[in-house]
Amino acid sequence: MDYTATASIYSQKLQEKEFKRIQEFMLKNLGVKLAPIKIVMVNSRLIKRLKATGIYTFPEYIEYALSAVGKRSGEQQCMIDELTTHKTEFFRENEQFDFLKEVVLPEFTNNRNSLFKIWSAGCSTGEEALTMAMIFENYKTTHLGFNYNIEATDVSKGVVDKAVLGVYGGANILGLDEKLRKRYFEPLKNGNASMVQASKVLRDRIKYSVSNLAAHYTYPNSMFDVVFCRNTLIYFEDNAKREVVNKLINKIKPGGYLFVGLSETVSQYSKDIKQMRPSVYKKIG
C-alpha cells in the first residue's frame, strides 16, 4: 500500500451510524455493551483492520465484516479479536487463587475421589489457566491421588491461538516466584531470546477452545467443580450478564464454586449461589 493510501486509511473517522451497527453486533452476538464513549477505541482498533484488508472506508469495511462472506473469510473473527479487551496476568487477583488452594482443593480432596474439573471462561492468552495448572501441579506433590483437568475458552480466536502456543514476553513472568519461573518456563527455542514458553507439563493439561459465552451451544460438555469467569462479565450488558451467570451456574456441580473478578458481584442474578468471599460463590445443593 503506498503512502497516500495508508494516510487516507489512517485519517478515516468512524461515523455514529457505523458505530451503532458495531454496537448492535457486539450486543446481539457477544452480549458485550459498547458505551458511546468507546467510539474512539473502536475507531482506532478498526483502522488496523482497514489496513490489513486493504479496504479504504469504514462503511465498506463494516458491510464486509458483518456479512456472511466476512464471517466465512474470518474477517468477522478478526474484528471481534480487535474489539474485545484481553488484559490479564499470571496470578491476577491472587487472593482468589489462595482461596482455591486453601479452601476449595482441600474440600474437594476430603469429599471426592474423582477428577477435579475447572473451567477458565474468558481465558484470554492463557495466564489464568496456566496459573491454575501451576497450583494443581504443586498440590499433586502433596496429594498423590489428586488429578485435574482444565478447560479454557474465549470468544477471540486470536488470544486462544496465543494461549495454545504458551509463549510470553520474559517481563510477564518477572513477578512470579523464582521456583515457578525455573520449573515451568523455558527460553523460547529458535526464537526471540527475550521470550519464554510455558512448559509442556502445564500446556498439556489445558484444553483451549474458541467459545462464545453468549451462545450456549458452544459451551463445554462437562460439569465443573469450579468455574472462573473473571473480568469478562464486566463488559456485558445486564440482561446478557444475568443469562450467562445462570448458564455458568448450570455447568457447576452442586457444592462447586464460581469465581468472578474482584470488582464484580453476581449474587443478584441467582438464588442458587451463596457468596463465600468477595467474588467467590458456592453453588447450593
Ligand SMILES: C[S@@+](CC[C@H](N)C(=O)[O-])C[C@H]1O[C@@H](n2cnc3c(N)ncnc32)[C@H](O)[C@@H]1O
Ligand atoms: C479482560 S479478559 C480477562 C482474562 C482473565 N479471565 C483474567 O481475569 O485475567 C476478558 C476476556 O473475555 C473475552 N470475552 C469477551 N466477550 C466474550 C464472550 N461473549 N464469550 C467468551 N469470551 C468473551 C475477551 O475476548 C477477553 O479475552
